[in-house]
Amino acid sequence: xxxxxxxxxxxxxxxxxxxxxxxxxxxxxxxxxxxxxxxxxxxxxxxxxxxxxxxxxxxxxxxxxxxxxxxxxxxxxxxxxxxxxxxxxxxxxxxxxxxxxxxxxxxxxxxxxxxx
Amino acid sequence: xxxxxxxxxxxxxxxxxxxxxxxxxxxxxxxxxxxxxxxxxxxxxxxxxxxxxxxxxxxxxxxxxxxxxxxxxxxxxxxxxxxxxxxxxxxxxxxxxxxxxxxxxxxxxxxxxx
Numbered sequence: 642x643x644x645x646x647x648x649x650x651x652x653x654x655x656x657x658x659x660x661x662x663x664x665x666x667x668x669x670x671x672x673x674x675x676x677x678x679x680x681x682x683x684x685x686x687x688x689x690x691x692x693x694x695x696x697x698x699x700x701x702x703x704x705x706x707x708x709x710x711x712x713x714x715x716x717x718x719x720x721x722x723x724x725x726x727x728x729x730x731x732x733x734x735x736x737x738x739x740x741x742x743x744x745x746x747x748x749x750x751x752x753x754x755x756x757x
Numbered sequence: 758x759x760x761x762x763x764x765x766x767x768x769x770x771x772x773x774x775x776x777x778x779x780x781x782x783x784x785x786x787x788x789x790x791x792x793x794x795x796x797x798x799x800x801x802x803x804x805x806x807x808x809x810x811x812x813x814x815x816x817x818x819x820x821x822x823x824x825x826x827x828x829x830x831x832x833x834x835x836x837x838x839x840x841x842x843x844x845x846x847x848x849x850x851x852x853x854x855x856x857x858x859x860x861x862x863x864x865x866x867x868x869x870x871x
Contacts, residue, residue, distance in 0.1 A: 645800070674858060676861075682863055683763075683846060683863035684801070684846060684848075684859075686859070686860065697858060734800075745791070745806070746801075746803070746859065747803075748801045750798065750799055750800045
């Protein structure tokens, strides 16, 4: 597709279960970002990939959160032993290679996670 | 501690009038600022940006002003249209916007009434 694709769009899970959220960035975009937006809050940075490596993991809230990116394309954000405070919209974004970058991030529609 | 602050959670404006959305930041290392617009159930979309070497950038009905000494920027929309109704996020970067993460504010919900 032409844009950033995220799945699932909605996920309801029980506390303590693991969840995986997937992001398929725009073709040719080398950088990929994960953000989350909790109710009433702004966008909170989680992690950033350049290619398959993650130079900046500073935003991951706890060791229950992990992310990987393979083949310089699809990324998976995994939350283990989910807690109610993990409920949020998880947004993925991608951006073109350095030199073609205007600083603009291209966002997907997000995955809404609800932990009961 | 929030590095990017949007102190007005909401703003209501009459169609045709000017909308002014404000944003303050605390980190003097920020050198690139962006505004994003977000409709419900959609991802944020880029609207306009400004580098710290400028104090104004204009794109059609949208103008962003930067006051570095006050660590303040504002987005002006004129004339406002009902389709502008959305949540507007201010974001900042400390690397010229080339890579790395953006720091976002909490957003301001703009309602433009016909």
